[in-house]
Amino acid sequence: MDGTILLFLLQDGLTNGAVYALLGLAMVLVFAVTRVIFIPQGEFVAYGALTLSMLDAGRFPGTASLLVFAGAAAFLVELWGLRHDLTAARLLRAVAHYLLLPALVWGAVWLLMPAAPGQFLKILMTLAIVVPMGGYVYRIAFRPLADASVLVLLIAAVGVHLAMLGLGLVFFGAEGLRADPVGGDGFELGPLLVTAQSLAVYGVTLLVMIGLYLFFERTLMGKALRATAINRIGARLVGIRTALSGGIAFTLAAAIGGVSGILIAPMTTVYYDTGFLIGLKGFVAAIIAGLASFPGTVVAALAVGIIEALASFFASNFKEIVVFSLIIPVLLIRSLASGPGEEE
Amino acid sequence: MRMMLSSRRLLPALALILAVFPWIPGVPAYWVTLANLIGLASLVSIGLVLLTGVGGMTSFGQAAFCGFGAYTTAVLSTHYGVSPWLTLPVCLLVTGVLALPLGLLTVRLSGHFLPLGTIAWGLALYYLFGQLDFLGRYDGISSIPPLSLFGHPFYSDQDIFYVIWAFVLLAAVAAGNLLDSRVGRSIRALRGGRAVAESFGADTARAKLTVFVFAALLAGLSGWLYAHMQRTVNPSPFGLNLGIEYLLMAVVGGAGHVWGAVFGAGLVTLLKDVLQRILPVLFGGSGNYETIVFGALMVLVLQFASQGLWPLITRRLPAPPAKARVGASGAATLPRRQRRPAGEALMAVEAARKAFGGLVAVNDVSFAVRTGEIVGLIGPNGAGKSTTFNLISGATTLTAGAIVHDGIAMGAVQPRAVARMGIARTFQHVKVLGDMTVLENVALGAHLRGSAGVARSILRLDRAEERRLLAEAATQIERVGLGELMHAPASSLALGQLRILEVARALALDPALLLLDEPAAGLRHVEKQALAALLSRLRGDGMSILLVEHDMGFVMSLTDHIVVLDFGTKIAEGAPAEIKAHPAVIEAYLGGAA
């Protein structure tokens, strides 16, 4: 292997690593606020990428309909939760949040589709479809389990993964899609061609990392979210609505997932189940960083990307095995450091 | 326990139904095929119920163990022409040998790291199956010979049906036997009672490994059967998705119920079959749409029936016939420790010190317990009583100083070793296993007085010893006056009864010294009186007791000797009357704003 190949591998690893970093960041965010190890994070990536690709292909994205279904399901769960103290104001808020919003998004997409919207508008439409799903997923699956153990939440997350994967298949079909390349040329850096797309990936990752950092360190809402994770009872006692925190965290996670999907859609062919593997790699990074540190997650994700790139060169068939085996010693070290995990 | 009772009732009936099932006129052949699939899944899910439901270790990776079994027999029977029956022991051996290091690694993972670890190795193994040349990569291995008996090959589903279900019944019985034994009690203590099990000498790390390997072997067996039923293997049924499906079966069936595992396997398999026929028609195209329903089912069960669906069914069944009563007499008894005369030196704490970082929680404290006396350790909140207690019970290690019991320095020993030295304890926050009966809880205390292992338990060769252990437990239950409640689930007891149950459990160890951690906390007045009466009766029998307590009235009326701690230091020591009048004690208790 000469230097040039190494450089190529590093570039490839960094670009993939930056995507994993985005997903890892979202998982740390969700875990920090809700203690949910959000395995289905990758599904939002697939939803984002495939929604954009379908818009590119001039097809009506099934995810818009899925959003309406998810909203309706969340609405029913909300009604069930409110059955003992249902007020007109609460009902109206629920209708607006869970029924009206998805209906508006669906209608907007339906109206705009025939007009062949531009790239920017398509990206906005994609986000409008994917982002609200985060809150609905939380409302349906996780909020009723808010007091459950991390373990139960993890099993529930795996259940949500199965459901979202299956829904992805229903709405996108089994064949892969690729979005149109984004305009803008790259530049050459020595032997490497740095594409505009990869620059966008680096930039967004950096922005999300800094944004999350500022949100959690500088804003009252961000601090409230952190406080919820650190001490739920303490958070309730100062008046933070812990359910709201969870909803915000999941919405942010869906946003990050959707953005990641939009970023990778032009770079690679995405299938309905592609998100899961990408998500798991982000997740490996998040675990290495202890599900606690945003910068740590980014560093670990870049390392995962580079290791994967190197593994694909030396033993391409074994790269998944290498990446997933990597996590076991990390888990072991984390377990030993956290002491005997008695009596959960 | 409900699990064992229902197994006894179900087994003959189920065997009969199964025996005639393929021959019932009008039963389509396809139903037999489905029954076979249910049987294969049941094997995995029985193991998973033990691992997850009973042992508390959630595994998403069981499908990989099926792969070990299936690929082993596929390679041996196709490449080397080994007879399928002969490959069975090899399959189990290979699965066991590979499961052991995985298990050693996995059981050390704590909390949610453990299931994450199983996802990781589950995925890695799946990709490995697909990459290894001698396993045929993603194409797998085909033309595997069928099982055969007396020259008759089992090509049809009807033929292999009996083999599969015979193994399922055997596995269910083996699992039931394992749980209903000395080893089983330590396994059932894994979830929520590890500290208890360790305090009575059970090696919980080993118990964890035992269920892990047991579950892996059942999955390996399922894989072996699968290979000879399908007669072709490839990596896809051994991936994470199937691993998740197996877990779903265990969750749906109900964590902790062997027959729930079979029920869960049946429900999920049938549901999958129905959904695979209906959903593609609804949605068009083809694909694994059933995962949507499975995912939703998983979440719903966790939200609305966290114990699974099986208990909802057993609740509607008529009450099981009463279990044979275990009497305190009749069976041969266990040997007992020789009682020493009262007043001899027994346990001494010598300048014990415990520092947490800069904070000295126990500051060079010394005192002694003599045989046949009750010593009280008291002090205000945060005085270091509990830390001192933990030093003696082995839950915490000394920073400096020594604790000597029966002439042996205890140094830095684990709770298990403390138990072996004849010291038994109770817990401040009552730790009993709610779904075990009073008798079983107390029998856990007698763990060190038996020796039966896994094999003897499964084969029921442990019955004589088990009778002795249960008789001993029953004796102690009668002794503390809980005889009426012997077969009640511990969760049905009131706090006062639970504290007394803990005393009985400690007595089942046949201890030289009894350590009681705030035994009167939260008790009502009459309950306190009953407890005090019991403890003084035990003292009359020659028992030595050290108790940490908050309730002054309780301590004053009961103990022979009192040690008072404040801010980690011993401030007074003596007979109750002396302590009452001690100015430092009054200051420590009433002080503060003085």
Add this chain to the structure above:
Amino acid sequence: MILDVRDLHVAYGRAEVVHGVSLGIAPGTIVTVIGANGAGKTTLLNAVMGLHPSRGQVLFEGRPVPESVEARLAAGMCLVPERRELFAAMSVEDNLVLGGFLRSADERRETLEEVYQRFPRLKERYRQQAGTLSGGERQMLALGRALMSRPRLLLLDEPSLGLAPRIVRDILQIVADLRRIGVSILLVEQNARAALDVADEGHVMELGQLRHSGPARELAQNPAVIETYLGFHAA
């Protein structure tokens, strides 16, 4: 009465632990409930704050209290729990700021200054992580965080727990001072003498019921009260 609790019952599952407690707090006074471990004091406070469901009536400033914790907080009630429940991994200032989560930014800024004036120690350590504070400082922070919500009624659960006697004195002095700015206080304590010293009125709780009630000074002399704590008469 700023707080009026009438025939309150609280149960964990089927086991009732508070059996029909009634008590009232006049505005600007300190009422203490003393009792041994497990008497139900903490459960009583949690139920009043809405952390735990209960049966019976709780009136705050003459009106039935709202359902949720945050609505009770917004109404002017605040609980300082036994375990403090601070945000250990956050700074002192962040803890305080979050105490004013339901207040406007202006109110928050203003109250923060007041809290810093009352607890100069917290101002000195405003960037330090709450988890690294000493026991007394933690209690100050818990009180400060509660004051950030501008409460008219403070529910204090064992503020002296685990503190050295000298610090207990300081903390209770602070509690006594709060009365002067018009905050009423329901103080739950095991440290009977110290609590009765600062309180106007007292109740002794045993097994989920109030056994003795009266002016704090009288209770402090009551032999039965001393009995509850030491099991014998002080010499």
